[in-house]
Amino acid sequence: MEAVTDLVNAVVLLLNFVIVPGLSYGSQLALGALGITLVFGILRFANFAHGDTMAFGTMITVLVTWWLQSKGISLGPLPTALLALPAGILLTIALVVITDRSVYRYYRHAKAVPVTFMIASMGVMFMSNGIVRFVIGPNDQRFLDGERFIVSAREFKAATGLSEGLSIKLSQGLTIVIAIILVALLFWFLHKTRTGKAMRAYSDNEDLALLSGVDPDRIVLVTWIITAILATIAGTLYGLDKSFKPFTYLQLLLPMFAAAIVGGIGNPIGAIVGGYVIAFSEVMVTYAYKKVFVYLLPQSLEPEGLLQLLSTDYKFAVSFVILVLVLLVRPTGILRGKLL
Amino acid sequence: MSFLNGENMVGGYGGADILKGCSIDVNEGEIAVIVGPNGAGKSTAMRALLGMLEMKEGMVSFRGRDISKLSPQDRIAEGIAFVPQTSNVFTSMTVFENLEMGAFLRDDDISETIEQIYQLFPILADKKDQLAGELSGGQRQQVAVARALMSQPAVLMLDEPTAGVSPIVMDELFDRILEVRQTGVAVLMVEQNARQALDIADRGFVLVIGENRHTDSGAALLADPEVRRSFLGG
DSSP states (O other): OHHHHHHHHHHHHHIIIIIHHHHHHHHHHHHHHHHHHHHHHHHOSOOTTHHHHHHHHHHHHHHHHHHHHHTTOOBTTBOTHHHHHHHHHHHHHHHHHHHIIIIIHHHHHTTOOHHHHHHHHHHHHHHHHHHHHHHHOSSOBOOOOSOOEEEOHHHHHHHHOOSSOOOEEHHHHHHHHHHHHHHHHHHHHHHHSHHHHHHHHHHHOHHHHHHTTOOHHHHHHHHHHHHHHHHHHHHHHHHHHSOBOHHHHHHHHHHHHHHHHHHOTTOHHHHHHHHHHHHHHHHHHHSBOHHHHHHHSOGGGOOSSOOBSSOGGGHHHHHHHHHHHHHHHOTTTTTTOOOO | OOSEEEEEEEEOSSSSOSEEEEEEEEOTTOEEEEEOSTTSSHHHHHHHHHTOSOEEEEEEEETTEEOTTSOHHHHHHHTEEEEOSSSOSOTTSBHHHHHHHHTTTOOSOOHHHHHHHHHHSHHHHHTTTSBGGGSOHHHHHHHHHHHHHTTOOSEEEEESTTTTSOHHHHHHHHHHHHHHHHTTOEEEEEOSOHHHHHHHOSEEEEEETTEEEEEEEHHHHHHOHHHHHHHSOO
């Protein structure tokens, strides 16, 4: 009986510290990587400004959340930020569309090579990064309110009598639910609507899409709108889960790009797969497994060290290593994407 | 005056002129074929008709109207369809979606046209939910032609539709093209397989270095000893 309890405790421990955080972080990365992969598939360049687009959208959402909070408006148990999201999305759409009109369109008409676009996107990245820091400052901002937990560790322990608790934060649950809804909507749009099919056709074979009468300006506009929606929601969910700090979003660029490339860049399903691959690798490699093995192994074999493969300080290295491995072994990604 | 008419076309892709004053025309319910040696400007002539290169001289008219200034997309909207030689299907989309993309500019009911296409290319009905990229070369060519036909064009332009397919598939494809002609569509083809192409052609244009060398009915060109000797290998 005790062996069974130990096993359950070990599973709960893993659920609590690996599976649940991995799922929610993976969903955030997947939503970010989807934006990167869409821009790559349609506009054919690596958008380095994506992390800061996320930061901009989240900043607007945070500001509107604070304003709503000051008016005493809330969503009860749900975070007020959900109410502020539409405003964040709208202003982010405005930002990316204005950026496209003023920066990228020029290079598109000049038929610039992808590297030029990429460098231009770095400029855009620095600019939007500057705007965000100028408006809200470089510090950590908290904007989470409402209920903290769906399941708290204490309640879980009391209900099950286990010595390990499982806690699921509301922000984690929201992240996973919203990610599923968004991805379902996106795939419905890409596969069932006229504009969505035109986007896929344009990404697949630009010349033939033009020969079929697809309007490239419209496709580009729709792509930016979808990218802004995904970026703002991904950024806000990440901010609710952790906290909002502009620099963190710049750092997120690496795991998001890794996710998009590992999954197969230009391939939306690949971006989702890649998001979870990167997230779980990061969480699993940096988790200290000592306690799990304490439950599983007899006392005489109890491990001495922490059994942590890598310190959390090095978590970004995980993305790098996976990225390098994939590019070496399977440059098109797990699911076949375009070659970079 | 012909239905689609390119007159005295001069131009190229920047640099030296590839077309040096050649004229191509095609009428409704007629198959016209452009043949000639490599580098004669066959595909370029077709691209000029579609507006994909800038012409220095000459003009293109369609239904008696000058369309020289129209963009390729505007010409497509006018009823000219084009099947490129390579990359002529959406490989990551199903056969059915390829057909839908062909009808992108139409806002009426396309189900009847799809039925007609399935009658013309029965294999596509079986493969409609398969990705076009997974089909064989011959089937892909059928998807490519079918995609172009979905817009119900008045002129169908094909750039070497039989390049890289087996002789059996080529014969079948030519049969289909003959059927397309029956519906009153004007068909203009560039072909490497000159003999077989001229065999089904109502008219043929033999181009050499950007100029018309011979223009006659398909049968007459096949019978012409000079054409046979120089371009058809005896």
